[in-house]
Amino acid sequence: MARLRKLLEAGGLAVPGAHDSLSAVLAERAGFEAVYLSGFAFEATQLGAPDMAMSTMSELVDHAARMVEATSASVICDIDTGFGGPNSIRRTIRAFERAGVAAVQIEDQAEPKRCPFLGGRQVLPRDAAVGRVRAAVEARRSEDFLIIARTDADDISTDEIIERSRLYAEAGADLVLPMVRNLDGFPITDRRPEERMAIYADLIERIGHPVVTLDPPAGYTSEDVIALGAGMVITPLASLEAASSALIGYYGDLREHGSAEKYFDTNPKALPANLDMMRVLGLDGYLEREERAKGSLK
Known part of the structure; x- marks a missing residue:
C-alpha cells in the first residue's frame, strides 16, 4: 500500500480503469503502476447489470482481492457511499484494507446513490458528508491506505464543490475528486476541450489539496492534466469500452x-x-x- 503513496509523492499519476484480474495484469504489462476498479465496470462485468449500486460489499471486496492477488499494480476501488452508516463504513474500510487494496474512493451522495449518467443525484448535507469521510479515515489501520473523497455537488455549484473538497481534505481524505458532470447546470461534455482544461486548472488551484480528475478532454492527455497540478488522473471506463x-x-x-x-x-x-x-x-x-x-x- 505504501507504494501508491510514494508514487503520488513522486508526481501526478495516470491510472487506467481495469474491470477484472486479466485487465489489471495487462495494464501492468503496459507499464501502469496503478489501476482503478469502478462501480460501473464491476456491475457491468460481474453482474451484467447497469450501474445501480446493486453489488454488496463482500462481492466487491472479493473481486478486488483477486485483482490484488493477480498483479503488483496498486488497486484503487470505488466503494460508492461505503455500504451504510459509520459502523458499516468502518467494516468496509477494514475489509478493503485487509484485502490489500491500496486506496478506496467514497462519495457524498445520499441514498440511494445515482450514477451521474442517470441524473437525479442528491448529496448529503455538509456535516453528514464530512462525517462519512471522517468515518472512513478513522477506520483505516494504516495511513498508507489512501482515502479518496468524491463530491457530487456539481449540480449545486462550483463553489459548493470547492468548499466540500476542502472540508473532506481537512477531515483527513488524502485526495479529493470533484465531479464535474453537470457543472453549474451545464454538461461538461458540451464544453470545449480547452474550456474543460481551464475548469480543471481552476478547481485544482482553488481547492488547494491533492485533486483527482477523470478523463482528459479530447486532444489532451493525462500528462497534460497532471501538468496543471492534478495528483491523479483516472480514465475509469475506457478499458471497458475497448x-x-x-x-x-x-x-x-x-x-x-x-x-x-x-x-x-x-x-x-x-x-x-x-x-x-x-x-x-x-x-x-x-x-x-x-x-x-x-x-x-x-
Whole structure:
C-alpha cells in the first residue's frame, strides 16, 4: 500500500480503469503502476447489470482481492457511499484494507446513490458528508491506505464543490475528486476541450489539496492534466469500452460468418489464448512452484 503513496509523492499519476484480474495484469504489462476498479465496470462485468449500486460489499471486496492477488499494480476501488452508516463504513474500510487494496474512493451522495449518467443525484448535507469521510479515515489501520473523497455537488455549484473538497481534505481524505458532470447546470461534455482544461486548472488551484480528475478532454492527455497540478488522473471506463467494442465486433462476425476468421483478419490477435496468454499470467512461476514441490517430496 505504501507504494501508491510514494508514487503520488513522486508526481501526478495516470491510472487506467481495469474491470477484472486479466485487465489489471495487462495494464501492468503496459507499464501502469496503478489501476482503478469502478462501480460501473464491476456491475457491468460481474453482474451484467447497469450501474445501480446493486453489488454488496463482500462481492466487491472479493473481486478486488483477486485483482490484488493477480498483479503488483496498486488497486484503487470505488466503494460508492461505503455500504451504510459509520459502523458499516468502518467494516468496509477494514475489509478493503485487509484485502490489500491500496486506496478506496467514497462519495457524498445520499441514498440511494445515482450514477451521474442517470441524473437525479442528491448529496448529503455538509456535516453528514464530512462525517462519512471522517468515518472512513478513522477506520483505516494504516495511513498508507489512501482515502479518496468524491463530491457530487456539481449540480449545486462550483463553489459548493470547492468548499466540500476542502472540508473532506481537512477531515483527513488524502485526495479529493470533484465531479464535474453537470457543472453549474451545464454538461461538461458540451464544453470545449480547452474550456474543460481551464475548469480543471481552476478547481485544482482553488481547492488547494491533492485533486483527482477523470478523463482528459479530447486532444489532451493525462500528462497534460497532471501538468496543471492534478495528483491523479483516472480514465475509469475506457478499458471497458475497448473490451466491449471488441466483443461486439467479434460476436457479430462469428454470428454472421460462422467463424472468427474474418474478425481476426481485421483485428490480429495481440495475445493468443494459449501458452502466450498463460505466460503473461505468470505460468512460469506456477510451473516452478510445482517442480519445487515435487523435489521436496523426494
